[in-house]
Amino acid sequence: MFIIGELINGMYQDIAKAIKEKHKAIIQKCALEQVKAGASALDVNCGPAAREPINDIQWLVQAIQEVTDKPLALDSSKPQVIESGLKVIKNKAIINSTTADPEKLQALVPLAKKYNARLIGLTISAKGIPQNKDQRLELAAAIVAHCAEEGFPIDDLYLDPIVLPVNVAQAQMKDILESIREFKIISEPSPKAIVGLSNVSQGASARSLVNRTFLVMALAYGLDGAILDPLDKDLMDAAITAELILNKHIYCDSYLEAYRKK
Amino acid sequence: MAEVILEKWQQAVSTVNIGATRADGGSRSHVVKVGGESTLPFLFSEGSLPNRPVIAFELCDIVPADWPQELASAYGAGFGDPLSWAQKCVKEYQAKILCLRLQGAHPDFGNKSAEEEAGLISALLKKVDVPLIILGCGDDAKDNLVLPAVCQAAKGERCLIGEAVQDNYKTLVASVLADGHNIIAQSPIDINIAKQLNILISDMGLALEKIVINPTIGALGYGLEYAYSIMERSRLAALAGDKTMACPFIAYVGQEAWRAKEARAEAGQGIIWEMLTATALIQAGADILVMRHPLAVEKANNYIEELMRTNGV
Numbered sequence: 001m002f003i004i005g006e007l008i009n010g011m012y013q014d015i016a017k018a019i020k021e022k023h024k025a026i027i028q029k030c031a032l033e034q035v036k037a038g039a040s041a042l043d044v045n046c047g048p049a050a051r052e053p054i055n056d057i058q059w060l061v062q063a064i065q066e067v068t069d070k071p072l073a074l075d076s077s078k079p080q081v082i083e084s085g086l087k088v089i090k091n092k093a094i095i096n097s098t099t100a101d102p103e104k105l106q107a108l109v110p111l112a113k114k115y116n117a118r119l120i121g122l123t124i125s126a127k128g129i130p131q132n133k134d135q136r137l138e139l140a141a142a143i144v145a146h147c148a149e150e151g152f153p154i155d156d157l158y159l160d161p162i163v164l165p166v167n168v169a170q171a172q173m174k175d176i177l178e179s180i181r182e183f184k185i186i187s188e189p190s191p192k193a194i195v196g197l198s199n200v201s202q203g204a205s206a207r208s209l210v211n212r213t214f215l216v217m218a219l220a221y222g223l224d225g226a227i228l229d230p231l232d233k234d235l236m237d238a239a240i241t242a243e244l245i246l247n248k249h250i251y252c253d254s255y256l257e258a259y260r261k262k
Numbered sequence: 263m264a265e266v267i268l269e270k271w272q273q274a275v276s277t278v279n280i281g282a283t284r285a286d287g288g289s290r291s292h293v294v295k296v297g298g299e300s301t302l303p304f305l306f307s308e309g310s311l312p313n314r315p316v317i318a319f320e321l322c323d324i325v326p327a328d329w330p331q332e333l334a335s336a337y338g339a340g341f342g343d344p345l346s347w348a349q350k351c352v353k354e355y356q357a358k359i360l361c362l363r364l365q366g367a368h369p370d371f372g373n374k375s376a377e378e379e380a381g382l383i384s385a386l387l388k389k390v391d392v393p394l395i396i397l398g399c400g401d402d403a404k405d406n407l408v409l410p411a412v413c414q415a416a417k418g419e420r421c422l423i424g425e426a427v428q429d430n431y432k433t434l435v436a437s438v439l440a441d442g443h444n445i446i447a448q449s450p451i452d453i454n455i456a457k458q459l460n461i462l463i464s465d466m467g468l469a470l471e472k473i474v475i476n477p478t479i480g481a482l483g484y485g486l487e488y489a490y491s492i493m494e495r496s497r498l499a500a501l502a503g504d505k506t507m508a509c510p511f512i513a514y515v516g517q518e519a520w521r522a523k524e525a526r527a528e529a530g531q532g533i534i535w536e537m538l539t540a541t542a543l544i545q546a547g548a549d550i551l552v553m554r555h556p557l558a559v560e561k562a563n564n565y566i567e568e569l570m571r572t573n574g575v
Contacts, residue, residue: 093458127496249499249504250454250495251454251457252454253458254462257461258457258506261461261464261505
């Protein structure tokens, strides 16, 4: 599974403080801890309160690149912030994210092509969050069609069905899971499926349990990647075990250790 | 014309260097490199095979009890005398690497001491200058005495030493680590044990790049297809990114082929049996083939040359 560590985000107080005070060591420690725990890539988000995100994202990218060559997911709703990050990135890049809105696609797909970056597409539009599977698939198809027209490789496209908190949108969970499977049949080669996992447990009390149960189920529906907290060991163990059951790795008694040696 | 769909692999098999030249702190004339494939066997359009499969001549420190006369006569007077036997393989048959089995250390076959075997290794290293594969006698308790002494006698020569098994690997791993050799990890046609053993060995500090997997093979007609599918599955996992499976394979072709009753049924048939077992295993991805009859070795070598020639054509 492609795991994007979510912890470098200005939404968290320690990270926000480190960005504000330009305290590199805190960011670098957070990067390395996530890599050690099994992250395949790292999300980089300046946070909602950042006053100078265009500068901050460059500082974050440069700080992280000093300690790891893992791919970085530039996470912002503003295309100019993403472009600013791309200008200084040396590692492989992931654009997190575009929506299905034409103006977003027109801004971000050319950037993804120019910088040879992977692209995360949210099945959401200016009209709002989709309410069922059909709306998700319609938006997904619009993103795939746009990418195909622009010559962006569909292999490098990750579609996110928008995971909603289970305590507010319980009726949609099954639709979200089924969307993951159906994303794969939109085109050949097929786009990949990814989720921002933690949202599923937003406001719930047993967050870790809800996260890992959803993740295991989503993997069974064909999920390829997730943005999550790799320091949650139970979550990582559950994901590795789910992939084992799906015959993605060869079993051995130390399979958890074997996976982490990768 | 239909479009050819090429697989994109994540990782190559590790390259194991057997033998150390003077520049590397040893006394061998050359290094035999095995592994390094970044594709399935001979699919040159999807990746590269930087090192061709190699054939090691198998020899024994005593007259091997279970080798038929046809093999004995191929080696003539030197048969059972490891020093002249080794020299014959190198001089007459151009062996690039030798595999010495210390069967004489076995309590049932002479019970030679650790000192005797270590002395033999020292003498052999002086007699021939090709890289060596050294195997114990198969008795765990005795091997745990003999192999450490042998490892020490060949210190710095970067041999390939075997074999570690799931129930007996610690002594050998420690010796191999101390004296700078590579190790053979044996699993009984069981991919799960192969993976587990590699992890256990690497947990002791020996790099995965120093391990050669003996997946255990069967000869033609005796389970060859099981060996083939195990090797194929391991290799697919390795190419897909599983580091713990990304080791080259060693296959004891001669040992298995000459056990078959068909190989002993009439003169010449054993050579064919050994050669055909080898060709199938070459296709399965074997990196080192340990073989017995010089003619079977020659034919298998020609086969390898032919396959390697298709590279880029």
